[in-house]
Amino acid sequence: MGIFSRFSDIINSNINSLLDKAEDPEKMVRLIIQEMEETLVEVRTVSAKAIADKKELLRRKQWLADQSDAWELKAELAIKKEREDLAKGALAERLKFINDGVGVEAELEAIEEGLQSLEGEITQLQQKIAEAKARQKSLVARQKTASSKLKVRMVLQGGSVEETLSKLEGYERKLDELEGRAESMDLGKKSLSEEIEQLAKNDEVEAQLAALKKRVESKSQETK
Template sequence: MGIFSRTRDIIAANVTDLLDKAEDPAKMIRMIILEMEETLVEVRASAARTIADQKEMRRHIAKLENLQASWTEKAELALSKNREDLAKAALVERQKAYDMCDQLSAEIAVLDDALRASEEDISKLQTKLRDARTRQNAIMTRLESANNRVRLREMTHGSKVNEAFSRFDLLERRVDFAEGRADALSLGAPKKTLEEEISELQSAEKVDAELAALKARLNKEG
């Protein structure tokens, strides 16, 4: 009866109240579901033993019924031989077998009632277990979504992102400084003289003339 009592306690329990009182609701949900699963296994095992007991009792009842028939035949035989004493003794044995059948039938009826109650409890417990699992999945999905939103908001608005962008500003400042140093190196450099600039033009003109001559020769050979 301990198993069935615990089953009814679980069925009657208000899961919401348990979660409200829990320090860690997610852990409490897992414990509740585990308790339901273990209880369901135990109740089914108890029901299986009850069914096995009933089958054994019915086999014994069948043997007792055969025994009653046998004692009836023996009583009839004794009467046919004018042995009323033996017939009476046979009828007494038959009555014993009959009484045992009645007793076993009554026990089977009690077990039938227990099985019906067990079946009802199992059905209710399965329903509650499905509901608990569904709610667990929904809660865990919402929790995961909430955690993802928190991480995203921390990425977009948190101090880490601001710190990262401040480092970008520092890096850009360093690049500006390096470019400034490069530009500063060309400051104050002596300008080219007129002769240097004309010499560069002459060199470029000479290169152009040599390039034109080379093209003309290649075209002629072609």
């Protein structure tokens, strides 16, 4: 397939439509980008050659113009020397260079048109590549999301989560039992703070008991 035929196919293609029909869109978009980038390199190579040809023709055009001017000066000199025959010969040579210059000018116009066309095609191709790369990023992101969802669902449906939670519940039950045993060993034991508080309460009770005894004795004496 020729470069310009390939280029036309790429430019006229609907990337989204191609990807929607593909069995493996991510692989397809990679192939599309590769094809377009290879075509872009080829188009730029053609453009570079056209630019080189243009520069060469411009140099030739200038050389032909210089030669035409030189023969015109020779014709003028011949006329001044009254050598009309030599003047005619010089003008004939000048005409050859003028005609060659016209041909070169036509070639330059054709090359310039071709370069403008290539410039437009390169712009279109770059836009297509950008479009394909943007779609590629979207596909990669969607694939990662889908893969993550699939892994989560496989884990949930596989029962491993329930099994793990069940094991954790068993561990928690064992810890509860251990903590219960530790706490049971401390039952009946009082801390230093609790014993000191108990002493204070005992003193208060003794004081209240003594006061009660005094009141009872006082009432007993009053009744005698």
